[in-house]
Amino acid sequence: xxDVEQSLFLSVREGDSSVINCTYxxxxxxxxxxxxxxxxxxxxxxxxxxxxxxxxxDQRLTVLLNKKDKHLSLRIADTQTGDSAxxxxxxxxxxxxxxxxxxxxxxLAVNP
Amino acid sequence: xAGVTQTPKxxxxxxxxxxxLQCTQDMNHNYMYWYRQDPGxxxxxxxxxxxxxxxxxxxxxxGYNVSRSTTEDFPLRLxxxxxxxxxxxxxxxxxxSGGGTSTDTQYFGPGTRLTVL
Numbered sequence: 001x002x003d004v005e006q007s008l009f010l011s012v013r014e015g016d017s018s019v020i021n022c023t024y025x026x027x028x029x030x031x032x033x034x035x036x037x038x039x040x041x042x043x044x045x046x047x048x049x050x051x052x053x054x055x056x057x058d059q060r061l062t063v064l065l066n067k068k069d070k071h072l073s074l075r076i077a078d079t080q081t082g083d084s085a086x087x088x089x090x091x092x093x094x095x096x097x098x099x100x101x102x103x104x105x106x107x108l109a110v111n112p
Numbered sequence: 113x114a115g116v117t118q119t120p121k122x123x124x125x126x127x128x129x130x131x132x133l134q135c136t137q138d139m140n141h142n143y144m145y146w147y148r149q150d151p152g153x154x155x156x157x158x159x160x161x162x163x164x165x166x167x168x169x170x171x172x173x174x175g176y177n178v179s180r181s182t183t184e185d186f187p188l189r190l191x192x193x194x195x196x197x198x199x200x201x202x203x204x205x206x207x208x209s210g211g212g213t214s215t216d217t218q219y220f221g222p223g224t225r226l227t228v229l
Contacts, residue, residue, distance in 0.1 A: 031216070041222060042220040042221055092216060099157060100218060102155045104154040105154055
């Protein structure tokens with residue numbers, strides 16, 4: 001069945017780049033998403049990438065997609081303490097009743 | 113636009129009590145979803161709706177019921193609360209235009225924190 005996997009924790013120093021990785025199993029995924037959840041809050045869409053793209057850049061965020069390896073990454077440049085949060089990867093398949101398959105989330109800690 | 117709103121923000125229930133979690137969206141989205149998030153875990157889909165009058169089960173529907181009488185509202189009902197239903201509940205909505213490139217981006221409410229004692 002479908003599965004999305006992420007490493008659970010990542011710790012970086014303020015000002016460094018963070019790279020959060022995600023692997024998925026459904027090769028027919030249409031879109032892949034990154035959501036951010038700050039403590040005690042709901043999920044906020046960060047960015048998404050269409051499956052026919054390799055890369056998408058949005059200010060400090062860079063998403064890389066390797067369809068062959070079913071690997072997605074989110075790079076945050078110049079990581080700030082405000083970036084401390086849980087980051088969820090999700091895949092969307094239009095044929096799967098239009099539901100998202102979620103990873104368990106990566107908790108990013110940014111140390112001053 | 114307020115986006116997706118949920119009430120209440122917090123609630124403590126005794127075992128066996130019932131309650132309804134409210135969810136409203138003002139974006140004219142056709143799809144709506146209920147998720148639960150247990151500590152340290154990802155999201156589990158409880159129920160979803162593709163439009164008014166149409167609902168379907170997700171991964172973990174047992175112990176819950178939903179209705180969708182309007183486009184805007186998608187309440188989640190707990191009939192006999194159990195400690196296993198202690199969780200944070202998120203409502204989300206998205207818009208499917210019917211086109212092949214529709215992103216179906218889901219927008220989330222702030223969540224309801226429910227404790228069953």
